[in-house]
Amino acid sequence: MSPTTFFSGVSRRTLLSALVVLTVLPEMLLPAGAQTGVAGDPLPSWNDGATKQAIVNFVTAVTREGSPDFVPVPQRIATFDNDGTLWVEQPFPVQLFFALDRVKAMAPLHPEWKDKQPFKAVLEGDMKTLAESGERGLVEIVMVTHAGMTADEFSKIVTDWLATARHPRFKRPYTELVYQPMLELLAYLRANGFKTFIVSGGGIEFMRPWMEKVYGIPPEQVVGSSIKTRFEMREGRPELFRLPEINFVDDKAGKPVGINEFIGRRPIAAFGNSDGDLEMLQWTTMAGGGRRFGLIVRHTDAEREYAYDRSASLGRLDKALDAAAVNRWTMVDMKKDWKVIFPFER
């Protein structure tokens, strides 16, 4: 069924609330060096044109000593959304696939789920009934699958899942479905003294384990949604237990809040793809002195990836599209600007 149908009646915020996680991940799949461009052109997977030029112009302006736009290294903070900005978020967010698979894996220990919604719907693949369970149903599924274990245990669960899960369309591990041009952009920024952060609505512990290897972004530079944890000494061992309670939703107006809490400085560049990134782009580009950079990835390539914007129920790009024009944020047209989408296409 289409994402639109599935998400009818379930807002993106609801979904994100429900997808709050904490985890660890899989064997990494990118060949070494996949993140660095060829000598001479730091962005080899980007077609020449206004988009690529805007990126290079910004980086040159803020890094050249003596430039009126020069920014000292410690202040070169760049924040990236994840779902739809760095990896595929269609037809469902990866974390939702994880949650549904977990329900199936846990079912033998919960015979009562055969007759209990929303679990019954998940086990029967009845997405319509699942969607009808609304926010309450989704939160229930997320809490059952993401809480009730230690932080270390959850990490292992996510790692194991990512090692075997495959995307329904591309038949590849999710960690291969990252955007090659964005990997080059991350590496290009870091080569120019930027510190790159993730600021995602996804679960912080679902992202941390694999991002260091796939994006070159260490756990301490990942900001995301979270559930609460509780510290306890158990049988002489210190443990953190994951509780079925939302701690923080790092989406929309939550993104500047998360940036301020975790990073404590205003970014000078922000990268997103949907209305969930609007406030982060505003916070980054519309205040504070000096040159700033905002960029939105537009999904325009149904053939190589997906095409969606104003009417999408997941990853909707509507208000932020209007704001981009007013604020002169750089727009990436995936179809036109990117030579390849994924690393495996090279």
Added chain:
Amino acid sequence: MSPTTFFSGVSRRTLLSALVVLTVLPEMLLPAGAQTGVAGDPLPSWNDGATKQAIVNFVTAVTREGSPDFVPVPQRIATFDNDGTLWVEQPFPVQLFFALDRVKAMAPLHPEWKDKQPFKAVLEGDMKTLAESGERGLVEIVMVTHAGMTADEFSKIVTDWLATARHPRFKRPYTELVYQPMLELLAYLRANGFKTFIVSGGGIEFMRPWMEKVYGIPPEQVVGSSIKTRFEMREGRPELFRLPEINFVDDKAGKPVGINEFIGRRPIAAFGNSDGDLEMLQWTTMAGGGRRFGLIVRHTDAEREYAYDRSASLGRLDKALDAAAVNRWTMVDMKKDWKVIFPFER
């Protein structure tokens, strides 16, 4: 009056809850290079002996290639408490002095405070009545002085205050009352590939602005207590408003929770001085494979600084002192181990 009297009936956790802040700070006072030791000895302000040797042995063991205890650079995470571990916390925490001064500074705009507790007590210097106002009174003072403005405004308030405030005993800016041997330790760890973090019960935004210059620790490596903030576009400007509501208390069992949420990896070394650091030291040293290091600064020098431990109402070191013996954490005896306490003594 003595701290003991003031804090009768007010627990450390209460105080910390009340001291939750977000800010920016002052002109920095340490001469350039103050953080680096002389060539040859990276810890010149430490007397030779078992304590210094334990530090050097640990760092050598985890950084020497081929050592059975070798730890790769990205995993060399070290966490430091602040109050009483890196700077003076007596007779009151610096942040409490800040809050009381703010009440006085704000009083002209609040004529009603002349007759309203706990403000009346603060304005009249009646610490006994203030202490009797208990948790509720302290929280009220902290919320009035720390919330109700934007994040940027609060930063400026803290910066301005630190530029002129002086410690009642030492008659120096608080940012000069940092421990020289600990500055050397921070620099020594970083020179050996460690990433140094603050994990403090103090307000995160009260600490961030000055720590980069004084400790060499950037804002994104500061974990602390916080109040909630709300993002809002106001007159076309993105703003974060500070709300009178506790968000997170980064003390005791909150420290491992904060470490997991903000850093996302387990430290291999942790440094504290009181029972507030017990759980951080447990989390760091009592699980996970490999060599770990825990250190406690004992305040044993009433002449040069302060002497307090098991019976202190502020910065009590009791349970953690017992745990240190069992877990073989390294104990710093300030009087015996440190040649100088403060940078200005050199």
